[in-house]
Amino acid sequence: MAVIAPSRRVRRTPFSDGVAAAGVKGYTVYNHMLLPTVFRSVEEDYRHLKEAVQVWDVAVERQVEVRGPDAGRLMQMLTPRDLRGMLPGQCYYVPMVDETGGMLNDPVAVKLAEDRYWISIADSDLLMWVKGIAYGFRLDVLVDEPDVSPLAIQGPKADDLMARVFGDAVRDLRFFRFGWFDFDGTQLVIARSGYSKQGGFEIYVEGGHLGMPLWNALFEAGKDLDVYAGCPNLIERIEGGLLSYGNDMTRSNTPHECGLGRFCSTQTAIGCVGRDALLRVSQEGPVRQIRAISITGDLPTCDRAWPLMAGKTKVGQVTSCARSPDFGTNVAIGMVRMTHWDAGTALKVETQDGTFDAEVHEEFWI
């Protein structure tokens, strides 16, 4: 296994010292920044995430700040989700598409004020697209990457840990709502959200200097809660059907292919640059779509798209896969053509180490 080469270009985060001290064993790079992928082992991290509480350095979820009189107009240009009902204090999961309806990112938008948003991005330089559109349409808006680094608290004991550091009011946060909470004299945005199905929060740490003090405060407060460093867990996110931009979807895919049609209201999302391109697919549905797939056998690492075959015909591909201890099978995310996407369909998956049996499922596991 090759090591990851350090350089300034692959940016450290405000929490990197804590991550290293916790014994991180693997990294990936995400938005030109280090993202931990494993601490003890992927299986141990998985079990611990489901039973205790973890602190995740997800500073890689960089923010694109959109601010100014045209902020709302610009936001609606970026997504086929109708944003008219969005209020300050809300988070929206917003598929972002280009003029062809292709996915550019699948961020969470945070509405700070009527004229101010953060877009908490997946792995692509969405800032460049937003700046290009803002410039091309001469919008009165500022677009920039602020010094904001999310820290996620995930797991069944997340509420208990957070209450000890931020007070009991944090327990009252509803899903995908945020509030302002004090840490060391600074008001921080905290949302009930996160990239797991175990529940928890994301703290938008505004100001890198607060990173390690907050990290340390959480670990100090959570000693008897078995708090530990964690990171988005490959097994758990696949069990939960949490998609990963760049893995399970790319610019080639529409939101509808990604199963994100429920977040789109293309008819009424007036101003969205991809609206014309998406109107038809939003009414008729896509010809291929994301599906839960189980695969039997001793599989290699899924480091590339694996073709899904029905006989000699390619009918889709698997893009994320992991062995699930809880479900006793390989859980996977794939995209399958309409002709073969019904639950129970038996397919073959071609990996770099041979062909294995696969089956399409109705739903993800958790």
Add this chain to the structure above:
Amino acid sequence: MAVIAPSRRVRRTPFSDGVAAAGVKGYTVYNHMLLPTVFRSVEEDYRHLKEAVQVWDVAVERQVEVRGPDAGRLMQMLTPRDLRGMLPGQCYYVPMVDETGGMLNDPVAVKLAEDRYWISIADSDLLMWVKGIAYGFRLDVLVDEPDVSPLAIQGPKADDLMARVFGDAVRDLRFFRFGWFDFDGTQLVIARSGYSKQGGFEIYVEGGHLGMPLWNALFEAGKDLDVYAGCPNLIERIEGGLLSYGNDMTRSNTPHECGLGRFCSTQTAIGCVGRDALLRVSQEGPVRQIRAISITGDLPTCDRAWPLMAGKTKVGQVTSCARSPDFGTNVAIGMVRMTHWDAGTALKVETQDGTFDAEVHEEFWI
């Protein structure tokens, strides 16, 4: 040292099998793709690069293809370099800037035809900016990432190796010119260019299926030339003053700060979206600029920006650094304020492992 976690999102290249077989020891991620950083050791790779010939998987230099009636207009919008004199068959190093004059990328543009360009990019999703501008200005142009993966042949024996595979005509290529050469019945663009000072070529491999056949043909042909797998070498590129986007320059910097003023003709680059913002600095010069810096002592890895201090005042930063066997010192690239950028200025550099003596140099080493 942590390992790099494999996933589809961090894309493999058409040459990845060859890279693995050659014993790659380290990777970085660049444009969402694997880039090797070391094979034998950085020092051994360095010596071999200066004495023999290497084959580099630089597929990470993804192409942004710009094609259509407005291609030329769009290209000029992206850069303060005057492109009016650029002819098909030429490569231009083109700083690309946003509307504030900040660097978005420092690619090589390849003019394939009057209405068709490839932009061979450094590490940022420039595609998003180009698409945003094209859409915002309603340009009649196609913008996409084609299946083109550069393979670089670098080192003093590069001409000999290339002539064996592509014929002697390849020797006649002038610097930053390209021609079309046959491989296995396919015409490939080959330019005399590359990210080293040792001379060589870049083959724009159009069609991933050609990757390993070409890789193998080069190794077969070069056995007695001591051909080996290589990659951009940290030591050699710093000795040569080859900047790295994301390391030595970011969106915060103008081309003039990066010492790239000689590639800008801001006055006549009419249409460049950053022209207004750059006119003043192009006439008066920047207040800080890239400099060669030598540092004495046993340094840690440069994985973050190191402040350059004059007494208690920060006057710049070092962003790339390596121990040079040939020059017997630590060679570095930094950006220094005008007040302290004269050759011979003695400064201190603050690393994660303490403070060291630094000196500003007139020129890079090679």
